[in-house]
């Protein structure tokens with residue numbers, strides 16, 4: 131076994147590991163990156179990228195059936211499911227060079243293509259090398275969680291790791307789990323011509339504000355996706371044509387294909403963390419706000435760190451860890467300004483506190499302002515009038531924003547900035563937004579915070595009256 135000595139050894143070449151590797155090597159550190167699977171990790175190969183590519187294809191199909199209100203005769207789209215998958219593969223292939231071994235080697239990173247395993251608190255074994263590093267970073271991500279439902283070992287099922295490779299259109303796709311994976315996949319597959327049933331143990335899109343989630347669920351149901359809530363799955367059985375899913379209350383659903391979308395399991399099993407003295411739980415490596423583990427030389431970022439599981443969170447973690455690893459600076463992460471979006475149509479987006487969280491934290495000091503999409507001229511022109519924005523305000527500053535509606539994932543960025551920069555509502559109200567854009571909903575929501583103070587205020591009316599009397 132040869133020995134490699136380096137400044138930083140990163141285990142996992144997904145969103146978190148690659149951001150860290152690229153940043154650290156370009157700032158002068160010696161970096162070894164250990165990746166046992168595919169460069170780019172989940173996001174590129176089995177997550178964000180293929181799912182958004184599939185959603186894009188589904189939007190094209192949907193557009194062909196929904197033009198009637200615009201005077202465009204609807205027609206049944208002819209979906210070539212295998213060609214849709216070619217599109218998904220092309221999108222992955224277009225992005226893959228950015229995450230490739232060649233690119234990272236070119237940047238100066240030594241890439242070891244093997245699974246890494248700690249053999250001591252300061253050494254990692256990978257592909258016949260023993261790597262010693264001043265700092266290690268665990269960026270091993272997560273895998274689909276498959277719950278031990280009775281019968282699971284006897285039925286064929288798909289996960290996010292296999293569904294994008296499916297080239298024959300499922301006749302009836304049953305999805306267990308109504309989280310973001312479940313709902314994005316449900317709408318996309320339905321629009322591409324599959325019958326879809328979602329079986330959710332609690333409430334679909336249950337991590338989001340229920341009022342906002344309801345906007346999305348109503349649309350999915352109207353399009354024809356069957357969503358069964360409060361329905362924990364109690365058993366699975368193989369049938370002649372597919373699978374039967376039993377629900378605790380005695381109901382059952384039969385379909386041709388089954389997708390498991392019931393959450394994630396962190397990928398720590400190959401790492402032999404005990405040898406490194408790294409404490410961990412089922413949720414991930416135990417880290418502080420500085421992302422350091424119980425072994426102070428070992429950090430964890432991204433899904434492996436056990437918090438919010440998003441690509442942009444992994445990238446943010448990478449930045450926090452780099453400040454500490456490269457410059458020895460105190461560096462802490464927070465989550466209050468991290469947005470997320472679910473890319474259904476309409477989209478669902480959140481940053482900071484939901485209304486319920488803000489009420490609990492701030493009580494009577496909280497003001498909630500709202501603006502409905504149907505008051506927005508662009509939304510009217512586009513026929514995208516479903517939805518609303520809600521902003522939670524304390525002492526003139528936003529502490530949370532929720533958006534359900536067209537482009538919610540794009541619109542939430544403004545509120546992520548406002549919260550992270552500590553901007554006041556007056557900054558957003560004073561912004562001039564181009565007309566007519568959906569972005570005006572943000573300005574209007576901010577305006578709604580001030581309108582009672584301005585328009586329903588007798589003092590303001592008295593002052594205006596007085597000034598008008600004396601102005602020449």
Ligand SMILES: Cc1cc2nc3c(=O)[nH]c(=O)nc-3n(C[C@H](O)[C@H](O)[C@H](O)COP(=O)(O)OP(=O)(O)OC[C@H]3O[C@@H](n4cnc5c(N)ncnc54)[C@H](O)[C@@H]3O)c2cc1C
Nearest residue numbers: 142144145146166167171172177246271432433439440441
């Ligand atoms: C279907 C789906 C859709 C998603 N959509 C979005 C979205 O739209 N937006 C968003 O922000 N997030 C989305 N996510 C979440 C996002 O993909 C993850 O949060 C993100 O990929 C986490 O990045 P990471 O670097 O922590 O881990 P990963 O990207 O999972 O990378 C970890 C890497 O580590 C490697 N590895 C594991 N163990 C070892 C070992 N012992 N040795 C060497 N290598 C190892 C793995 O092979 C993998 O390549 C989605 C996820 C799924 C499943």
Ligand SMILES: NC(=O)c1ccc[n+]([C@@H]2O[C@H](COP(=O)([O-])OP(=O)(O)OC[C@H]3O[C@@H](n4cnc5c(N)ncnc54)[C@H](O)[C@@H]3O)[C@@H](O)[C@H]2O)c1
Nearest residue numbers: 307308309310311312330331362363391392393439471472
């Ligand atoms: N747009 C995005 O950013 C995006 C998209 C997809 C995934 N992701 C990330 O991936 C993570 C995982 O997504 P997910 O949707 O798999 O997980 P999730 O944990 O968000 O949702 C899983 C759902 O499955 C339900 N469930 C669990 N066991 C069940 C059972 N036995 N029967 C019926 N229902 C059951 C849960 O109640 C829950 O609602 C997300 O939390 C998110 O961080 C992000």
